[in-house]
Amino acid sequence: MGLFAALNASVSGLRAQSNALENISGNIANSRTTGFKRVDTSFVDLVSNSNTSINAQRSGAVLSNSRQTNTVSGVVQRSDTGTHMAISGDGYFVVQKKIGEADGRPILEEVPYYTRRGDFSLDKDGYLVNGAGYYLNTIELDDTTGNPVGSVPTVLRVDNDFMEADATTEITYKGNLASYPQTTNADKNVVGSELMNPANYTNDPTVGGAGFVQAADETRFLADSIAGGAITAYTANGSTASVQMRWSKTSTSPDTWNLFYLTDSTATGANAKWRNVGQNYIFNATGELNPPLASVTVTSLTIDGVNLGNISLNHGGDGMTQFSNSNGNAKVNISQNGAAAGELLDVKISDTGKIVASYSNSKTRNIAEIPLASFNGDNYLARQDGGVFRQTEESGQAILGATGSIEGSATEASNTDIAEEFSKMIVTQQAYSANTRVLTTSKDMLQEIMQVIR
Template identity: 35%
Template structure:
């Protein structure tokens, strides 16, 4: 009877709308749940009999429509271990079998989620708000960022980063081609003249200051104040050790005495050092004077000239023309001890040739060393020394440090692989890059996930270490995944097997760091659906009452 069919259809309508209201209430309840995916309701007609002459009411079936693939709003959280997905894909997670004070036992089954509010727990695992543990691929090479193919639980070990000895210094710069040659300021005035009186023994004193440098040459002329005689000027070249002024003055005094100078009475003029002076003594037959002519003091340039001068009196190195600061860099030995190395460039007497000096303060008194000579042709080095040795403690430092002048193309002037050391016209030296690959030991300070989908650990030595790559799992039919508690999903035959891809590749979405994806529930839309559901439910209940009234009329026919 159609009245019964109408009543059954209306009852099925009530059930269907009840299910719809249940889905709506679930959506509204989870409107603020991170990564929640709403459930819509699909209504399907039930057909019992239907042809061109007759149609029997069958009713309606309500089935859920999962919106796992619908994107939720992404909001910033300022928490470094949070992440969201913009586009397709799911994070790979596992649930815990057991959690004890001793640790966590994780299930080997792979589950999937869009809930990215991960934080590091007390055991070092990254766990989200739903209680699921993140899986990633461990990075096995820090240079190439190659990763393992195995998905392992992401666990942050609070260990110490071992120190790494410096093996390479990257150095890019331009030297001024128009620079004057190296010309140091010397330790004695250019001219010294002292006259004496004829009434007493003739005494002249030469006072020196500063330091002596091996290879220094001095020419002295004894001027005659009649009847002083000197066969030839005194031409003296110092061959003693650098930074020994007394030795220098002793040798110079001996050279003056040996020159055979005499005063007017035929008395030999003798020279002797007294502290930092040379005293010339003659007879009493007339005045005489001693002159160090202008420009007579000369230091021939050799490979050790600037080094000796720097180690004897560093101020001479800084004040000389043709001497340029090349910057400073901190290098590390194998124990992580820092050493501040200073560079200095010297323009030699040879055209287009420069000398590189390096200073290690731990190697005093000979802190300055020569890294080598570099000659240029058309602004480009003809040959570059590959290595330099720093005088670090032998027990803690092994091997030389390579100075790499090749360019990485970062300064805008050179292409990758070209020489980053040039000599072109400029007002001053220009250092574009000066860094090194060593570092001291460090303790873990914080962990974050970057926009490339890598878990990165920061250490208090200023270094970072890439620990894991976070892959994304994609499905051909993500809406067919089985829903689990806590915003997790499991694969089903209908969803297909997961395909793992890295951030932004092979159909996977982009990982957004320090953010989470919110619920994809629209409150306004849910309230609209609630009103429609309520009206439909009322209409179905009205149908039941109407069918009941009709049946009652049929029963009353017997009375």
């Protein structure tokens, strides 16, 4: 039976090498497919005479199996598209397949699929869809707290809604005041000419006095003060107000300053035009605030009829100093925490796995996080069209919370190595040719036997 066994073995070899070539061709064909996982071939020997003695054992036939490489990562490549993403390490994106459409909305298959293909982009309806047509599942985040809303991934739809305005509640104000302010009235030959003298005003504008400068005294006030910067603040409905500030030094024993803001640009006569924030800024000999002043609350700050409410001027404890400055001015750094209403401009994926929406008001918002699924038996997942996998009994259930991390503006390339595949193809071709020779030789030997019988 040796010749017949040889025939069977060579036929099985031809079949096995054909399967290997099929896998090689598929790998090469998908060498540029995003997130593709190549399929290798493993060979299993089949022994038909396993019950014979040790000295009579034969090599037998061969069977080919597919060996998955789902856990072998491809090279991560940078992308110019902000919604593209790649997984570094363990994990799969959770996606769903479109099976129809109703009222302009996609109907999705309820069964989740899993993929490493991360070339997602927003379609016309605001869904994140990858290059194979699968819809990304995410977990939405609460606008206020940033915490996840639920724990089950669902398909995200990004709406073109406006971001509501944020009212300004805090102005961060830091800087240095020149120890000798170069005001218009300042004259180093005249002692105290750089100071604000309340006696020169219709009412006392300093802290402890009336606390405001009348419109009729504005010219004098501008000559007694230096510019303190300006910033735009916002109300809850998005109205804006330009907060303009000026500093006046009121004393040199100790060095004391008062901060004013323009409350009514159209005020006339005895009406308040510049209002004092109501706080003495006292500096010691080393140019530091004494006592320290972390913040000042300006009650009902109103600019040209726009009431901003109570605003905290945040100095950060040591944010205000008084050092010598040859220019005699105030160098300040101002920012605030409010914003106007904003229109959606862009959506990107952060490296923390968050979907970040950017708005025209320069604000951003984390609208969802992207969960990653893992499996105990990755290589037992069932392959489907489009580079997705379906869980099987052998792979186990999907486990949300994979250890891998997401890289934004990137994609994972195919893990196919062209050079390696060509090497395997040459070996496969040689093995196939050798099997045909065995088959031909076995046939010739059988023919010789048949001629002897005749």
